Amino acid sequence: MKKHNFSAGPCILPPEVLLKASQAVVDFDNSGLSLIEISHRSKPFVDVMEKARTLALELLGLEGKGYKALFLQGGASTQFLAVAYNLLENKAGYLNTGTWSNKALQEAKLFGDIQEVASSKDANFNYIPKGFEVPSDLDYFHCTSNNTIFGTQLKSFPKCDVPMVCDMSSDIFSRQLDFSQFDLIYAGAQKNMGPAGTTLVVIKEDILGKVSRQIPSMMDYKKHIGSGSMFNTPPVFAVYVSMLTLEWLKNLGGVKAIEEINNKKASLIYSEIDLNPLFKGFASKADRSTMNATFTLENDNLKETFETMLKEAGINGLNGHRSVGGYRASMYNALTLDSVKVLVEVMSELESKA
Amino acid sequence: MKKHNFSAGPCILPPEVLLKASQAVVDFDNSGLSLIEISHRSKPFVDVMEKARTLALELLGLEGKGYKALFLQGGASTQFLAVAYNLLENKAGYLNTGTWSNKALQEAKLFGDIQEVASSKDANFNYIPKGFEVPSDLDYFHCTSNNTIFGTQLKSFPKCDVPMVCDMSSDIFSRQLDFSQFDLIYAGAQKNMGPAGTTLVVIKEDILGKVSRQIPSMMDYKKHIGSGSMFNTPPVFAVYVSMLTLEWLKNLGGVKAIEEINNKKASLIYSEIDLNPLFKGFASKADRSTMNATFTLENDNLKETFETMLKEAGINGLNGHRSVGGYRASMYNALTLDSVKVLVEVMSELESKA
Numbered sequence A, B: 001m002k003k004h005n006f007s008a009g010p011c012i013l014p015p016e017v018l019l020k021a022s023q024a025v026v027d028f029d030n031s032g033l034s035l036i037e038i039s040h041r042s043k044p045f046v047d048v049m050e051k052a053r054t055l056a057l058e059l060l061g062l063e064g065k066g067y068k069a070l071f072l073q074g075g076a077s078t079q080f081l082a083v084a085y086n087l088l089e090n091k092a093g094y095l096n097t098g099t100w101s102n103k104a105l106q107e108a109k110l111f112g113d114i115q116e117v118a119s120s121k122d123a124n125f126n127y128i129p130k131g132f133e134v135p136s137d138l139d140y141f142h143c144t145s146n147n148t149i150f151g152t153q154l155k156s157f158p159k160c161d162v163p164m165v166c167d168m169s170s171d172i173f174s175r176q177l178d179f180s181q182f183d184l185i186y187a188g189a190q191k192n193m194g195p196a197g198t199t200l201v202v203i204k205e206d207i208l209g210k211v212s213r214q215i216p217s218m219m220d221y222k223k224h225i226g227s228g229s230m231f232n233t234p235p236v237f238a239v240y241v242s243m244l245t246l247e248w249l250k251n252l253g254g255v256k257a258i259e260e261i262n263n264k265k266a267s268l269i270y271s272e273i274d275l276n277p278l279f280k281g282f283a284s285k286a287d288r289s290t291m292n293a294t295f296t297l298e299n300d301n302l303k304e305t306f307e308t309m310l311k312e313a314g315i316n317g318l319n320g321h322r323s324v325g326g327y328r329a330s331m332y333n334a335l336t337l338d339s340v341k342v343l344v345e346v347m348s349e350l351e352s353k354a
């Protein structure tokens, strides 16, 4: 049976990417060797790394603008730490929009003063704070563009006199933005880009080199840039699959083209959530994420029926995170509009049964 | 043409492992979903992680002895840093046997005093220092069991009153040792265990919790242990392939069985190096690595002929590291005796041509 994979991450990837990746694990580009058993210093792999780095900048519209792209290990969680190591001399500001931005903030506390610029904790992070000002005495301002767990998304970003750092783990490459307003963007691959195991970091080079502490090599963005994202052995497979996925996106028409599809998917699910009396959206309407739609089923007695219907329809990964409960439909780039239609049909069928 | 893959890392893996891994990328255990698109918190993946962790301890004979196994991101290079973060309060001792141990030592310097207990730098690291004493006032002693670049290997380890930490990146699971003499073992997967992208860390739990500094979450072994090696999204594919490779090794008869094969491969190449007047070994005989045989071709005029012959025989990855020059035959667990025979034939054919 065809599966409809709404998993929050690791998540669905384009079938043609999976097929090519699978092939490369036994025979990479007809070399007679597997992708994962060749030297990372060999020309075929260096080409993969360079292509992935170039595609990332190209798709964000950041080529020739002083940015460098890196594919590192350690997940976005390691970037919580690396950002502070590289940029925090005295004080940084964090926008607290949920679990992940709070974790980022906590890790940074080991390296300097942290000011919570605004927070939506008062309403279990179901909205994005607005109207706050970013102080101009900060080393940097940090925000999380999409809150995977709560299903909220920043639709615009504050004016910012200091470097702006953004965790885009769960919505990078999903919508058009002026990406040059950010000075550092990071994103774990395992949503819109590839498998778990690599993290994209896009850095405006001129923000580096301004802290007085010594930075351990593996945390040092300058060292990673200087070695072409190969300071040590890179996560070869994860970088390769990311490259394939970025290629797929480029061939599809890039971020502009996928944004249209993502908007369609989001409209479809949110109008069902709103119109269907059995379901209720969690996030404040203005801040609803196009990537993760969070909602609850109002009538507990229908839970079993609903979940059986989901299973029968081949729908996977719809459980909400424990911090929110209910359901979460993650609709990353590779999820088709058809899969959302299948989900919406199940939801409306439940209504007719109830 | 069949390839004989002598790459130093990433390196050869068992063909049956590659086949299973390739299959899992399109359809994991007949689930209809790819291994890389399911949640790492789902039971099928948690089972993979737990099996990998258990197999690692079992193959090292460390089950039930107070050790925990972790599969982390960041490569062995991140462990250079993590070891010091977790264990270095005042002073640590390092045995300097080449590039990697020197890098480990340099990173640790950011966290405390470092004493170079012994070094073989005087002879470009072509031997392992012996007869040194490990001071008893150290927080820990660090050594590198196999020096991938220079082709030397510790055949025995010093008596040590303080915790002993060992970088086994390039010879873990290749030979029998009393692994309980070590308190912390780490190894990048990309030699004897799997693809680049994960690092095995095996820790005797009772050495932790003794430093006064605050440790960032992603560097904190206790946090990783407490969350079952899933503090954040693990590198799913690399862990899965490592699990498959450890399973393969167990089915083969474990470390004891592979050690016999590894010894045969090493004897074969080293006797050719010694007997063939065209070649000269780099490492001191007593310290020769069973994993990486380093050697030079004495007559530069034969270089082109030799390399053409290697190519015609399907031999890949024989170039030496720039710090040593010449050639390096890496003979990790998955390399067959047959491949070594093919190489030795080419070497002796060169002699007959010369």
Ligand SMILES: Cc1ncc(COP(=O)(O)O)c(C=O)c1O
Pocket: A009, A074, A075, A076, A077, A078, A100, A144, A146, A147, A148, A149, A167, A168, A169, A170, A188, B232, B233, B234
């Ligand atoms: C927005 C966001 N930031 C950070 C993370 C943590 O990523 P990782 O598990 O790669 O460390 C996640 C994971 O889901 C996330 O959604």
Ligand SMILES: Cc1ncc(COP(=O)(O)O)c(C=O)c1O
Pocket: A232, A233, A234, B009, B074, B075, B076, B077, B078, B100, B144, B146, B147, B148, B149, B167, B168, B169, B170, B188
């Ligand atoms: C003995 C040893 N230690 C450490 C490393 C560094 O490993 P990584 O590239 O995974 O950081 C290597 C890499 O070849 C190695 O051989």
Ligand SMILES: [Mg+2]
Pocket: A160, A161, A162, A163, A164, A181, A182, A183
């Ligand atoms: Mg700015």
Ligand SMILES: [Mg+2]
Pocket: A272, A273, A274, A275, A276, A277, A278, A279, A280, A281
């Ligand atoms: Mg409703």
Ligand SMILES: [Mg+2]
Pocket: B160, B161, B162, B163, B164, B181, B182, B183
């Ligand atoms: Mg001891």
Ligand SMILES: [Mg+2]
Pocket: B272, B273, B274, B275, B276, B277, B278, B279, B280, B281
């Ligand atoms: Mg000789």
